Amino acid sequence: MNPAVSDYLQTHQDQFLDELKTLLRIPSVSADPAFLPAMTQAAEFLRDQFVGLGFTTEIVKTAGHPIVYAEWLNAPGKPTVLIYGHYDVQPPDPLDLWTTPPFEPTIRDGKIYARGATDDKGQFFTHIKAAEAWIKATGSLPVNLKFVIEGEEEVGSNNLDQFLESNKQKLKADVAVISDTSQYAPGIPAITYGLRGIIACEVTLTGPKKDLHSGIYGGAVANPANMLARLIAQLHDDQGRVQIPGFYDDVLALTTAEREQFAALPFDEKAFLNEVGSPATWGEAGFTSLERRWARPTCDVNGITGGYQGVGPKTIIPSKASAKITCRLVPHQNPEKLLVALEAFLKARCPAGVTLSFQSNHGCPPFVFDPTNKYIDAARTAITTAFGKPPVLMREGGSIPVVATFQQILGLSTLLLGWGQNTDNLHSPNEHFTVADFHRGIHANAALWPELPTA
Amino acid sequence: MNPAVSDYLQTHQDQFLDELKTLLRIPSVSADPAFLPAMTQAAEFLRDQFVGLGFTTEIVKTAGHPIVYAEWLNAPGKPTVLIYGHYDVQPPDPLDLWTTPPFEPTIRDGKIYARGATDDKGQFFTHIKAAEAWIKATGSLPVNLKFVIEGEEEVGSNNLDQFLESNKQKLKADVAVISDTSQYAPGIPAITYGLRGIIACEVTLTGPKKDLHSGIYGGAVANPANMLARLIAQLHDDQGRVQIPGFYDDVLALTTAEREQFAALPFDEKAFLNEVGSPATWGEAGFTSLERRWARPTCDVNGITGGYQGVGPKTIIPSKASAKITCRLVPHQNPEKLLVALEAFLKARCPAGVTLSFQSNHGCPPFVFDPTNKYIDAARTAITTAFGKPPVLMREGGSIPVVATFQQILGLSTLLLGWGQNTDNLHSPNEHFTVADFHRGIHANAALWPELPTA
Numbered sequence: 001m002n003p004a005v006s007d008y009l010q011t012h013q014d015q016f017l018d019e020l021k022t023l024l025r026i027p028s029v030s031a032d033p034a035f036l037p038a039m040t041q042a043a044e045f046l047r048d049q050f051v052g053l054g055f056t057t058e059i060v061k062t063a064g065h066p067i068v069y070a071e072w073l074n075a076p077g078k079p080t081v082l083i084y085g086h087y088d089v090q091p092p093d094p095l096d097l098w099t100t101p102p103f104e105p106t107i108r109d110g111k112i113y114a115r116g117a118t119d120d121k122g123q124f125f126t127h128i129k130a131a132e133a134w135i136k137a138t139g140s141l142p143v144n145l146k147f148v149i150e151g152e153e154e155v156g157s158n159n160l161d162q163f164l165e166s167n168k169q170k171l172k173a174d175v176a177v178i179s180d181t182s183q184y185a186p187g188i189p190a191i192t193y194g195l196r197g198i199i200a201c202e203v204t205l206t207g208p209k210k211d212l213h214s215g216i217y218g219g220a221v222a223n224p225a226n227m228l229a230r231l232i233a234q235l236h237d238d239q240g241r242v243q244i245p246g247f248y249d250d251v252l253a254l255t256t257a258e259r260e261q262f263a264a265l266p267f268d269e270k271a272f273l274n275e276v277g278s279p280a281t282w283g284e285a286g287f288t289s290l291e292r293r294w295a296r297p298t299c300d301v302n303g304i305t306g307g308y309q310g311v312g313p314k315t316i317i318p319s320k321a322s323a324k325i326t327c328r329l330v331p332h333q334n335p336e337k338l339l340v341a342l343e344a345f346l347k348a349r350c351p352a353g354v355t356l357s358f359q360s361n362h363g364c365p366p367f368v369f370d371p372t373n374k375y376i377d378a379a380r381t382a383i384t385t386a387f388g389k390p391p392v393l394m395r396e397g398g399s400i401p402v403v404a405t406f407q408q409i410l411g412l413s414t415l416l417l418g419w420g421q422n423t424d425n426l427h428s429p430n431e432h433f434t435v436a437d438f439h440r441g442i443h444a445n446a447a448l449w450p451e452l453p454t455a
Numbered sequence: 456m457n458p459a460v461s462d463y464l465q466t467h468q469d470q471f472l473d474e475l476k477t478l479l480r481i482p483s484v485s486a487d488p489a490f491l492p493a494m495t496q497a498a499e500f501l502r503d504q505f506v507g508l509g510f511t512t513e514i515v516k517t518a519g520h521p522i523v524y525a526e527w528l529n530a531p532g533k534p535t536v537l538i539y540g541h542y543d544v545q546p547p548d549p550l551d552l553w554t555t556p557p558f559e560p561t562i563r564d565g566k567i568y569a570r571g572a573t574d575d576k577g578q579f580f581t582h583i584k585a586a587e588a589w590i591k592a593t594g595s596l597p598v599n600l601k602f603v604i605e606g607e608e609e610v611g612s613n614n615l616d617q618f619l620e621s622n623k624q625k626l627k628a629d630v631a632v633i634s635d636t637s638q639y640a641p642g643i644p645a646i647t648y649g650l651r652g653i654i655a656c657e658v659t660l661t662g663p664k665k666d667l668h669s670g671i672y673g674g675a676v677a678n679p680a681n682m683l684a685r686l687i688a689q690l691h692d693d694q695g696r697v698q699i700p701g702f703y704d705d706v707l708a709l710t711t712a713e714r715e716q717f718a719a720l721p722f723d724e725k726a727f728l729n730e731v732g733s734p735a736t737w738g739e740a741g742f743t744s745l746e747r748r749w750a751r752p753t754c755d756v757n758g759i760t761g762g763y764q765g766v767g768p769k770t771i772i773p774s775k776a777s778a779k780i781t782c783r784l785v786p787h788q789n790p791e792k793l794l795v796a797l798e799a800f801l802k803a804r805c806p807a808g809v810t811l812s813f814q815s816n817h818g819c820p821p822f823v824f825d826p827t828n829k830y831i832d833a834a835r836t837a838i839t840t841a842f843g844k845p846p847v848l849m850r851e852g853g854s855i856p857v858v859a860t861f862q863q864i865l866g867l868s869t870l871l872l873g874w875g876q877n878t879d880n881l882h883s884p885n886e887h888f889t890v891a892d893f894h895r896g897i898h899a900n901a902a903l904w905p906e907l908p909t910a
Binding site: 196198200202207208209210212213214215216217218219220221222223225226228229230231232233234235236272276277278279280281282283284289292293296297298299300301302303304305306307308309310312313314315316317318319321323324326328351352353354355361362396397398399 | 651653655657662663664665667668669670671672673674675676677678680681683684685686687688689690691727731732733734735736737738739744745747748751752753754755756757758759760761762763764765767768769770771772773774776778779781783806807808809810816817851852853854
């Protein structure tokens with residue numbers, strides 16, 4: 001990497017940290033109207049940062065909290081990178097569980113404690129500081145940069161889609177970068193190249209018009225709770241494979257290289273079971289726990305209810321029983337197609353003595369970034385430079401809606417470069433971020449840009 | 456029947472009805488301490504009735520409401536009949552749904568409306584009035600009679616067992632008679648000769664120690680709600696037969712005569728479905744709806760719960776899921792044996808990724824009175840005399856704990872001679888009893904006694 005940039009990073013660590021503290025002191029809780037002034041304050045702080053670096057900057061009003069947009073496009077012929085982050089944070093409650101107050105950033109044992117330290121202020125700020133290093137040390141950037149920093153991620157990003165839809169041309173880029181995930185473990189930096197998608201529904205079986213006396217009627221009417229159990233049981237075979245027709249048709253199989261890479265990661269099954277508290281692992285036959293979580297689809301009941309919910313026995317046949325069901329999807333499963341298949345599967349197996357109603361909820365497509373492409377290579381090189389060791393290639397079992405949105409609306413793939421740890425207490429008291437990872441993250445970002453391939 | 460008794464019955468109908476009204480005016484609600492004085496008043500009213508007929512009578516104190524005990528044993532060599540009833544009634548709420556006040560008995564369209572009219576004051580009173588007719592008309596009774604009228608049936612009969620246990624010798628009898636059930640339908644008098652028993656349990660599956668993120672962990676841990684569904688689904692085969700090993704071993708098969716008798720009863724499937732509201736009937740293959748309800752065992756989920764119970768989706772893997780399960784049992788299934796079998800069945804099929812806890816609740820054995828025996832014959836003759844048509848032989852799908860108790864503690868079988876109707880609004884506003892059935896019931900009781908076989 002450019003030696004002047006390296007020097008700048010080295011000599012400005014204290015300033016970077018001080019500025020991060022200033023940002024963390026702003027209680028930009030998007031969920032609570034009491035913090036509305038802080039939302040403006042945070043957006044203005046970021047605007048001032050970008051303006052100071054010569055970015056064209058605006059605070060974009062939305063129906064909710066504003067989006068900070070900033071661009072620097074003075075590198076013609078070079079790649080354009082869209083960087084996403086969010087300046088809003090989770091509510092800090094319960095306050096009494098914090099060792100130091102959530103909006104008084106404090107450093108202990110090499111970690112900075114504050115609400116938003118890792119989710120996401122501390123992480124997206126690494127990109128702004130990397131830009132600063134390049135501009136201050138060399139007068140320019142090795143790529144074109146577009147920043148989208150929203151203020152509603154913790155409350156559902158309700159106004160982001162419309163902003164993206166309305167600014168498709170302006171937001172054109174070669175690749176997106178988001179730092180809002182985690183490393184694989186302390187000392188094991190990672191590139192997250194895949195996410196699972198999701199479909200969600202609620203299925204309700206209705207039998208008798210009201211709860212019936214199980215003595216008088218039992219045996220002669222279909223019991224919706226028993227019938228629901230029979231339906232749910234059919235969702236998997238004895239090998240843990242989902243039985244919805246066509247469910248696996250579009251599943252992208254893991255390559256041998258991916259499986260080897262996952263298998264090489266430190267994974268302690270005993271520690272995993274201790275963490276979750278289950279007596280044994282479970283899952284689709286033929287796959288490891290990491291493969292099951294990252295690269296295989298699921299079908300889980302999230303909630304089930306029917307009949308008597310109180311203490312002790314009550315001898316009724318419930319009128320209704322229902323289950324909330326979600327399937328986690330993997331590349332290249334199609335949410336719309338599988339929602340139809342799930343509904344058809346359940347309806348085809350619904351017995352005659354009950355009626356079935358099916359209600360679908362919002363879903364999200366899966367995402368995968370080909371792990372052999374040049375952007376991943378560039379990120380690997382940059383992270384190796386900054387962290388002193390190559391990153392592992394991992395996936396995440398959950399969904400990140402904005403990644404799907406970037407793909408759907410802007411046609412962009414996203415490099416997920418997480419500098420945090422799973423153990424950083426995101427959304428919990430005593431959220432923190434390792435200071436060394438903050439600086440290594442800045443370094444990795446600064447090292448990434450010159451490595452990025454031109455399209 | 457004795458013509459003098461017949462005459463007495465005919466000429467004292469108004470008096471009988473007036474006395475019933477007096478009894479119904481006493482608001483003997485056992486559940487509510489505010490009605491405590493009425494409980495005493497009801498017990499004393501009954502004591503006075505028995506004393507007036509020359510019965511040896513006592514009001515037996517219990518830890519709860521008193522039991523009225525009365526005996527007349529001046530028919531040596533004749534059978535002894537134990538008659539059970541209860542003078543307590545359900546709370547009358549909601550009061551605003553009553554057309555006339557619950558404790559102001561009113562006759563409309565040949566029915567007497569009041570709380571307790573059919574459950575059970577109006578029904579057990581028929582036995583006292585039958586005794587009166589014999590004693591006043593002939594100076595004696597054709598059998599020995601022992602009355603046990605308790606005041607806690609509507610609150611669980613908590614002190615009855617101890618009274619029976621402590622008075623086994625005193626309560627010795629040849630047969631018990633209870634009028635606390637219904638006819639098959641208006642104009643179709645019935646003898647109920649079988650009841651189902653019950654076993655009850657709650658089964659809980661526990662997987663992870665807390666609800667898990669279904670994205671991060673889904674696919675790698677057993678989901679207790681899915682696993683519970685798989686367990687419950689295994690309780691029946693596709694023919695509606697319960698799969699617990701040995702479940703049907705002790706089931707007393709219906710005889711051809713019983714099946715013909717049931718098949719001859721008017722049963723309108725469309726009306727039944729309209730009544731319950733189910734889209735179709737369901738049940739064990741090879742049996743009719745009445746057979747399924749009266750003479751075949753069941754396994755029903757009464758309540759199921761697990762995971763998220765609120766509105767909309769929540770992407771978790773629940774830590775726990777549980778179901779309340781009851782099996783209705785038929786003669787001669789053994790509750791203790793089947794509770795063990797049910798627990799063993801569930802535990803044997805519990806997958807490795809969850810742990811199972813099993814909690815059993817109070818059960819009750821089934822009951823059947825051989826429909827070809829002489830007591831049933833006697834009742835058939837008596838009812839034919841009183842109602843002008845022979846009774847049908849039916850069973851009930853529910854349990855009547857006192858019948859099981861009489862069998863277990865006193866070794867007595869019970870003739871269930873119900874004079875009410877299912878449509879009499881038991882436990883509901885506007886409870887009523889058909890006045891003609893009240894008189895026919897008295898008549899049937901009076902006609903029964905001389906028919907009873909000597910042991």
